[in-house]
Amino acid sequence: MHQGDGQRIIFDNVSKFYGEVLGINRVNLSIPPGITSLVGPNASGKTTILNLMTGLIRPTRGQIRVLGIPPDRPEELFHKVGYCTQYDSFPKGLTGYQFLYSFLRVHGHDGVQAEQLTCTALERVKMLDAAGRRVAGYSKGMRQRIKLAQAICHLPSVLILDEPLNGLDPMARSEMITLFQELGKAGLHIIVSSHILHEVDMISDRVILLNHGYVVAEGDIQGVRSEMEEHPMQILVRCSKPAHLASRIFHQDHVVEVKLHDDGQGLFVRTRSADRFYLLLNEVVVQDDLVIEAVAPADEDVRSVYEYLIGTDGGTR
Amino acid sequence: MRSQEANSSLLNRVSELPWGRWYRQTLAILRLELKRNLFSTRAIPIYLLAVAPVLLFGVRVLVPLPERVVNNLGASSVAYAIMYRSFFLRFAVFFGCVGIFMNLFRGELLEKSLHYYFLAPLRREVLVIGKYLSGLVIAAILFGGSTVLSYLLLYAPSGVTSAREYLLMGPGLAHLGAYLGVTVLACLGYGSVFLAMGLFFRNPIIPAVVILGWESINFLLPPMLKKISVIYYLESLCPVPVPQGSVTILADPAPAWIGVPGLLCVTAIVLVIASLLIRRLEITYSNVE
Numbered sequence: 001m002h003q004g005d006g007q008r009i010i011f012d013n014v015s016k017f018y019g020e021v022l023g024i025n026r027v028n029l030s031i032p033p034g035i036t037s038l039v040g041p042n043a044s045g046k047t048t049i050l051n052l053m054t055g056l057i058r059p060t061r062g063q064i065r066v067l068g069i070p071p072d073r074p075e076e077l078f079h080k081v082g083y084c085t086q087y088d089s090f091p092k093g094l095t096g097y098q099f100l101y102s103f104l105r106v107h108g109h110d111g112v113q114a115e116q117l118t119c120t121a122l123e124r125v126k127m128l129d130a131a132g133r134r135v136a137g138y139s140k141g142m143r144q145r146i147k148l149a150q151a152i153c154h155l156p157s158v159l160i161l162d163e164p165l166n167g168l169d170p171m172a173r174s175e176m177i178t179l180f181q182e183l184g185k186a187g188l189h190i191i192v193s194s195h196i197l198h199e200v201d202m203i204s205d206r207v208i209l210l211n212h213g214y215v216v217a218e219g220d221i222q223g224v225r226s227e228m229e230e231h232p233m234q235i236l237v238r239c240s241k242p243a244h245l246a247s248r249i250f251h252q253d254h255v256v257e258v259k260l261h262d263d264g265q266g267l268f269v270r271t272r273s274a275d276r277f278y279l280l281l282n283e284v285v286v287q288d289d290l291v292i293e294a295v296a297p298a299d300e301d302v303r304s305v306y307e308y309l310i311g312t313d314g315g316t317r
Numbered sequence: 318m319r320s321q322e323a324n325s326s327l328l329n330r331v332s333e334l335p336w337g338r339w340y341r342q343t344l345a346i347l348r349l350e351l352k353r354n355l356f357s358t359r360a361i362p363i364y365l366l367a368v369a370p371v372l373l374f375g376v377r378v379l380v381p382l383p384e385r386v387v388n389n390l391g392a393s394s395v396a397y398a399i400m401y402r403s404f405f406l407r408f409a410v411f412f413g414c415v416g417i418f419m420n421l422f423r424g425e426l427l428e429k430s431l432h433y434y435f436l437a438p439l440r441r442e443v444l445v446i447g448k449y450l451s452g453l454v455i456a457a458i459l460f461g462g463s464t465v466l467s468y469l470l471l472y473a474p475s476g477v478t479s480a481r482e483y484l485l486m487g488p489g490l491a492h493l494g495a496y497l498g499v500t501v502l503a504c505l506g507y508g509s510v511f512l513a514m515g516l517f518f519r520n521p522i523i524p525a526v527v528i529l530g531w532e533s534i535n536f537l538l539p540p541m542l543k544k545i546s547v548i549y550y551l552e553s554l555c556p557v558p559v560p561q562g563s564v565t566i567l568a569d570p571a572p573a574w575i576g577v578p579g580l581l582c583v584t585a586i587v588l589v590i591a592s593l594l595i596r597r598l599e600i601t602y603s604n605v606e
Contacts, residue, residue, distance in 0.1 A: 007570070018601070056435060057599040070570045072596070079437040085436075087602065089429035093353050106437045199410035271484070 006068035008032055009053060009158070009191070015063030016048050023048035024213040029063075029193065029210075035184045037200040038193040040210030046193040047086065048213070050162050053191070065190075066158060078107070082151035087142060090135045096122070096146045097131040100153050105152050121153035121201055125179065126149040141172040148179070158189040176202055213284045232256045233274050237265035237281065238290035249277070249282050266293070333358045339443050347454065350421070356453050359424070363416045366409040369460040370400060374470035392481050394492065397471050400556035401496060403463075404502055406534065406551055410460050414507035415525050417456050421448040423515035430601045441591040443468075449588060456504035459495025464500045468493050488556070495556040503553070506547045506580045509587040516591055516598065536561075540568035547583075550576040577602055 009031040016023035017274040024045040038046045052058045052064055057070030064070065069077045072269050090099060100121060104114035120126045125145040130138065135146060136243050144164060151159060162176070184190050194200045201207060201221045209224055217224045222265070239245055246258045246267055254277065257270040271277040284290055354360060386392070393439065410501070425431040434444050472480035483489040510528070514521040532548045543549045543566075553570035561567060571579070 014438060051600070054436060056432060058597070075438050075440050078436055083436050085428050087432060087434055091349075091353055091425075091430045092428065100354070102345070102349040103433055106342055106349065106434065106439060108341050108345075108438065110341070167510065175466060181592065233451060 003248075004088075005030075005065065008065075009067070009189075010063075010065045011049070012063045012065075015058045016052060016057065017060045022213045024052075025058075027213075027215055028244060029208065029215065031206070032092040032190075033187075033189045035145055035180065035190045035192065035203055036192065036206045036208065037197075038210060039195070039197045039200065039207050040216075041195055043212075044177065044195075044210040045099060045134075045213040046195075046210055047162055049210070050083070050085075050160050050191065050193060053160060054081060056085075057288035079154070079155055082153035082154065082156035082162065083156045083160040084144075084162065084164055087151075088140075088148075088167075090143070092136070093134070094137070095132055095134050096127055096142075096149075099135055099146060100150055103150060109154075117155070118152050121149040124152065125149040126175075136222060136251065140167045141169065143263045144172070144176070151215075155190070158191070159183060159192065161192040163193055163195070165194065171201075231270050232270045233276065233307070234276065235269045235271065236261070236266060236294070236296050238267060239293075240293075241288070242267045245290060246286060246290060248288070250279060252276070266303065267290035334574070338365055342439055342443050343447040343450065344438075346407050346444060347451045348355055350448060350451030351454060354420075354451065355458075359420070361453075363413050363459060364418075366413045367463040369409060369463075370467035371407055371463055371470065373400070374467045374473075378470055378473045382474060383510065387478070388473065390475060390479070393471055393475075394557050396561060397468065398555060398559045400467075402552055402555060402559060405460075405464070405467075405490045405498070407548065409463070410456075410500060410503045411507060411529060411532065413460055414456055414504060414511050417523050418449075418452045418508045418511035419513055419515035419525070421452050421515060423521055426602065429602045437529045441598075445512070445588060445595055447593045449508065452512065456508060457501050460500050460504060461497055462576075464496050465493065468496060492556040496553065499551050499554045502577065502580050503547070503551050505584045506551075509584040511548075511593070513587050513591040513594075516595060539566060543568050544571070544574075550580050567579070 009029065011027050011029040015025045015029045027045075027049065030097075037314070038208060040046050048057070050155070053066055053071060055074055055077065058072070066077060067080055070079055071078070088126045091102075094102065095293075097118060100118040101114050104117050105111070107114075109117065122131050125148055127142065127145050127149060130142055135143065138146065143296060144167070146240070148164065151161070164180075165176055166177060180190060180192065184203065192204070194202055197207070197209075202219060206219065207217075207221050237245065238273055242260055242265065248258065249255050249269065250258050252271075254273040255269060255271050257268075259268045263266055269277060281292075285292060327480075422431065425434075435441070471481075472483055475483070484493070511525065513522070514524050518524055532546055535543055535546050535548050536547075549568075550571050555572055
């Protein structure tokens, strides 16, 4: 273990398969304190990572440490970790107060401590007035808040939130984001997952982008943007004079690789700037009398994920 | 010398374990589970099973019976023994335990609320013990209460004086104690088995039906096979023998010094297995629907 690993969440070559279905594959992470967002489309592996972090599921391969503690030791881990899952379900028959109080007793707190911690958490999520009502009668926003209260009531140093803004109206979203910012300022180590990047990038110190179970990019938000923008894109061009086209584009600085197609009727181009490549291609077609049969992105995956995540309105770009 | 040192180091390690915290956590689980399960609508079929013998003997109090029947306390005692073995133990307690103990984990998996326990600083073994004890308290209250009430109602038609004489000066109180003990042992044994099934079978009803079948044909089994069942030991501990049918294969009853510790051992072994296996349980919920 490296020095400082006791302050980080470490994933060391972690894979998780659900039978034959891939959850995540060969994920390596070292998450420092601060607010970190896990962003990716549905089924990208966000919840799998969070559930692995908290021991709800076990990795097929690899090792995980949360502040130096392996997740299969809940009796140590959950003194330091609070997890607000995306499951919208609660033990039946309990009021909001009883829900928090009872699980604080399960944590091992005595009655007086549990009562104090319950009231503090309810106050923090502004749920004191509704605490005497049954959770089953709460609105979606109230259920999210009582789940959050349950995750923070034992004063953890790591707070994990799985899609905490799902299903909330704009007002409730804004209140939740303010609350996360307050918790972040209070020094908590916060991991928040979302499928919409611009929803969480304002509050995040760090973003991890996931797709199909792989970490696509990670770092601070600016770094991730440029990494995504600079990610080489492969384009297939089928044309009449592929060798000539290759010679015209090869010296361009944005072109990383040019490869002739096996049948000699086209070529694969890897470029860091698709826009500049298309402009150049137009130029060559006009100047050198090239006949184009087809132009198609050969690996749109990463870019399309990014476009999806930032939204069509450009998000915070 | 070396073995003495090893023993004392083992004792030190055991005494250093956080027993106080485990005890508090077990009590907290017990309280929470009782709050959720003892007075829930899901428990209504179990209340009905428990109350059935009370209703049966309650009706007997209300319906006028011939004096020779009322005053024949020995015959009443045999009638109770037959009802207790054939209906109460084999049906009411069995299905009551299925309903109570199987739902302790399976019910929470279906309601998607088990993760709250898994996200607490709690050893999963402590969770198994806490939940098991809560089920046991519920089963013992319902079926123990039913045993006592139905037994007292059995002798109510004989009048207060003769009932009191039979209970306090005759064998009545000892029989009642034995029936109560057998009821609690049944809850202990069946409870542990059904708790483990609720944890590890996606559809625990199928293995429960298999066990019911095995327990039901117990009277037809050869003596050796009879011993691989809970009902054999429970019936051996019942205080009043009942007439056996012509197809019954007879076997010597197990003595109490084998029956009671044997059932307790089986219970402990099943709970240890459940505690070991629950550490490998993953929460995905998708595979329980």
